[in-house]
Amino acid sequence: MQPPVFRFAPSPNGRLxxxxxxxxxxxxxxAREAGGRLLLRIEDIDRERCTPENIRAAIDDLxxxxxxxxxxxxxxxxxxAAYREAIVTLMEMNLLYVCTCTRKDLAAFADSHPDAPRDPEGQPLYPGTCRRVAxxxxxxxxxxxRMSEAIARTGPLTWNEKGESISAHPERWGDVIIARKGIGTSYHLSVVIDDAFQDVTDVVRGDDLREQTAIHRVLQTLLxxxxxxxxxxxxxxxxxxxxLAKSKGDESxxxxxxxxATAQEIRTLLGFG
Known part of the structure; x- marks a missing residue:
């Protein structure tokens, strides 16, 4: 029996x-308690913000x-290349469409439709503008x-949360972006591809990503x-x-x-003394 595999996967677009x-x-x-392996993954698809300096600094901090x-x-x-291969698969299933909307377009829609349905993060669901244009x-x-078509293919989904089966509701996110312009992939696509590639068995991450697991379960099932x-x-x-957020200037x-501060003081402060 293979040992469990854990991973820590920061996006080094600033100091940790x-x-x-x-x-x-x-x-x-x-990982230690489970007798498992511990991997580090650098999620640096945004090459402008995830600079070599930030990456080296993150590894040094750890x-x-x-x-x-x-x-x-x-x-x-x-x-x-692995992400492009997955995108081709989804395109062949007719589950992707090109979107040329800008942030300004989306902000204008949000301003003019204050009662529009919103995703779990409070943002207006994408109205499907580009669905109707080739x-x-x-x-x-x-x-x-194409979230509705994707869900029709997958059927109801769940995920294992600390041993409990949780119902996934990807419809709450609408037509999410799978490949960001200028980047060619997205967090959602890359994370599921790489978790599978690295044989990750246990994803331990912040509660701010909990609801996004529904999107990941759709992609895992489709692929x-x-x-x-x-x-x-x-x-x-x-x-x-x-x-805490790097963008807010919180202490790194x-x-x-x-x-x-010493490393041991930080460990003790966080409950790992």
Missing amino acids: HLGHAYSALLNERL AWLGISFETPVLHQSRRM HMFSADSALRL GLPAPRYHHHDLIRHDTGRK LADLRAAG
């Missing part, structure tokens, strides 16, 4: 903070915390999933990929109650190190 540290340390603890991962480290930016695909366009077990943990939050692990 305490929230990242908590998730990495929880993966480490659960080493400073004393977390040991198997090598080699997988970088998603080197896996574009656009040619280019680097300046995105690809969206014939295995479904890992999921463990969505509570988030480390700012004093105001919001989740590098800041804490510069102020004299």
Whole structure:
């Protein structure tokens, strides 16, 4: 019997903070308790924001915390061929369509339709504007999933959340983007492809990604990929109650190190002393 496989998969578009540290340390603890393997995956499909400097800094922060991962480290930016192959499969199933809508277009729709249905994150569902137009695909366009048709193919779905069967409701997300313009893939597509490629059995990540699991279950089923077990943990939050975010300028692990904090103090602070 193969040992369970855990992975920590940051998107290094800035310096790691305490929230990242908590998730990495929880993966480490659960992998150790299960006698499993622990992988590091760098989710750097956004090459503009995930700079080489940020990637090196993230790996350095994790080493400073004393977390040991198997090598080699997988970088998603080197896996574009695998994502393109999955996109071709979905296109052959007639489940994708080209979307040329801009952020300005979507913002205008949201402003003019305040009562439009919204996804679990509170954003208006995509109104399907490009579903009715046969656009040619280019680097300046995105690809969206025909969610209703996808669900018709998969039927009802569930996922394993800490041993409990959870009903998935992907319809709440509408026609999600599968390939972002200028990038050629998306978080949703890349994460399911790489979890399968790396034989990941246990996905341990923040509760802010819990609802998105429904999208991942659709893609896993359509592409014939295995479904890992999921463990969505509570988030480390700012004093105001919001989740920590690099974009908000929250104190990074590098800041804490510069102020004299030790790795053991961070581990103790987060409950891993």
